Amino acid sequence: MNPAKTYKDLLVWQSAHSFVMEVYAVTKSFPKEELFGLTSQVRRAAVSVPSNIVEGFGRWNNADKLRFYNIAEASLHEADYQLFLAGELQFADTSKAQEIAINTKRLLASFIKSIRPQDA
Template identity: 75%
Template sequence: MTPAKTYQDLRVWQSAHAFVIEVYACTRSFPKDELFGLTAQLRRSAVSVPSNIVEGFGRWSDKDKVKFYNIAEASLAEADYQLFLAQELNYSDTATARNTALDTKKLLAAFIKSIRP
């Protein structure tokens, strides 16, 4: 496999980016009174996933890389719960975004495993 030249070459980043796009799409239908509540929090946690992948990609040491990839994992878990909550509150159908979150979680776990000895 050819090493990634940019973060955009990473499959895990591509999946995380697609996840953010899906989160923004599904939060458009959230109630307006959630704009500064669940909508904002979910969007922030979703954006944190690819952002931390990018930051990790830019680090030199494997230890630093894994640190940021672990933060991305935690943000993904947070966003997944928030999507679950939105579904329970009948704000939106979050199934597509949650499926992408699961795919991203698997890719991220494998990516981290490939870096750790």
């Protein structure tokens, strides 16, 4: 397998980007009074996922890369809960976004494992 030339070549980034696009689509239907609340919060958390993947991709050493990929992972967990909450509050059907989040979590965990030292 050839190494990625740009972050856009990474399957994990592609999945994270799809996640952001779906989060933006689903949050359009959130109540207007949530614009500066849950809508803003879940969008920021979602955008943080591919953004940190990109930042990690640009780092030279694995310790730096792993730090940013871990931040992406944490932001993904945060956004996933916020989508769950929005569903519970019946703001929208968030199931598609949550499915993409699950796939992105799986890809990100594998990606991190491939970089992490074996003894860690």
